[in-house]
Amino acid sequence: MSRNNVRGPTSALTEFLRASGITPTTVAARRAAAEQEQQQPVAGPSGARGGEDDDVEMADGEVDAEEETATPRRRTRGGGRASAATGATYDSDDLDDAAEAVEKAATKKRKLSKAAEAKLKAKEKAKAKKKKKDEDGDYDDDDDDAEDDPYRALSTMWGGKGGASPAKPPVGSFEPCAKCGNQFTVTRYTMAAVPGPGFLCHKCAKATGNDPFKKPAAVKRKKVPVDRRTVVNFEERRFPTLASICIQLITKHIDDVESLGDIGALNVDAISKALSKNRALTPQNAQLFYSVTNTSLTFYDATNLTSPALETLIHLNPHLTSLRLDFCGHLNDTAMHTLSASLPALAHLELLGPFLVRPPAWLALFQSHPALATFRITQSPRFDRACVAALVGSAKGTLRRLRLREVGQMDDGFLRELARLERVEELDLGAPGNAEACSAGALQRLLEAVSGTLRVLDLSRHVLLTDGALRDGLAAARAVEALTLREVPLLTDGGVAAFFGAWGNPPVRVVELGRNYALGGKALEAVMRHSGERLEVLGINGWGGEGMGEEALRTVGRLGRELRKLDVGWVREVDDFVVKGWMEGEGEDGDEDAEGKSKGRANGRTAGCPRLSEVKVWGCNKITARCPKKKGVSIYGVESHTAI
Known part of the structure; x- marks a missing residue:
């Protein structure tokens, strides 16, 4: 006591x-x-x-x-x-x-808040950790003593151990905002104030530019490199000429050149092509090509020339007889009416992409120019049957070259109007907007009407054209030099072989029959026997019909002495040995005789294709990087299957 x-x-x-x-x-x-x-x-x-x-x-x-x-x-x-x-x-x-048991019993009897319960659980966890350390023989208790020290509890409340980094209060507790002072509820998204101590409410945290609710950015994983095929082009490289270097320099500084002077029409055309590669032709530098003495003008990319700029072109070149404008999407009715009224001598007109020109403007052009010799348009969805009738009615006896390519409204009515032409030499009706609107019968009647003067024909993507329509329509043709029939699915191997076998037309220079997958060895041999001695361009891209093997492909090297360009893409049987035969020729069995000399053989060996300059072998997976090469011959699309 x-x-x-x-x-x-x-x-x-x-x-x-x-x-x-x-x-x-x-x-x-x-x-x-x-x-x-x-x-x-x-x-x-x-x-x-x-x-x-x-x-x-x-x-x-x-x-x-x-x-x-x-x-x-x-x-x-x-x-x-x-x-x-x-x-x-x-x-x-x-x-x-x-003592600890009594304290726990007394604490359980009292009603604790969420914050107190969280602190009690944290304390029990720390003591359990300490006891485990003691059992393991670890007596480094400085940190635990510091946490239990009541004199350091205030200093560690906002700074963790030693006040180095803020310790977040338990979720659900109330804390005053370190910036605005308002009390808020602590959540998992609560952010510490910088500089501390304290924490920020959600509103103040967003004001600092850090959105607490924003999900972390996904980590971009580095893409694993995949195996790809290396496409090799064996292209003949040559030193540039002095003229080409000067043209490149002029096109680079085209906006600084005040006058080109008299440098010749060919060089002006080369400069125009160089500008079109970079789409650098503008209304300002286009005036360098204008002159009142010009009779011919070609722009390969007029994308940047607006309708007023095109009107200026027409006014500053009043004596043009030939005009070509590619990608002239800004050409409208106003500019077309100006052309009709201001170029009275115009006889050759070629337009690519005149989308905005309507039928009345076309009719005005045909009425003001009844002697058109060349009319070529591509991608004109508003050119209708009335326009064709006006064209044929005004230039029926003068029109030589006609191109209505990718015209959306072409149908049998078009073909009937075109059958009235009398002197047409070049006819290109390829890729119609609705190919099923042009029947095989209408195509046959058109070919029968114009075959007497026809030299160049292109009916690509006419899906209803058949072997019979082709054979009967061109049966009377005797002047055809170039025939293009790409993507005509109804043509058959036997039908094309029969057509070339019976065709009385002299050998042609150009045969383009690519993307006709049903054609095979019979058609190829027939083409080479008919036109091999004169053929310069041959396209058999995608041929995979019956008999399309190595023997049929070798006929190209045996008979195509004048061949310059060859497209055999996606013909699976082409390999290194076939290409070598085309370039270097191949040995023949038997002695040399008169027949061998007449076919280009020398000492029992064919000469191959000595004039060959370009070969396209895209998709020919039997061609390797060891494909034979020859000086002056460019080979495009060698897929060597080399992983990179």
């Missing part, structure tokens, strides 16, 4: 510990005894223990003599103490566990 027997209010925990004999005095005495035992040497005989006990008792008396008298204690083994009331013995670890 105390000296004056006056006691104040105490907590239930204090009362429980006092009743169990646990007081600050006993705890201090226990610690002092444990320290003294560690300092004493190993215990001697049992008779020496009495003095040791007396020393310990004396030390206890020095701590608090009156408290020791009021509550007598007795020593136990291991430095423990026993309660006088209950007679129970308590070790140091037992005391800590008992």
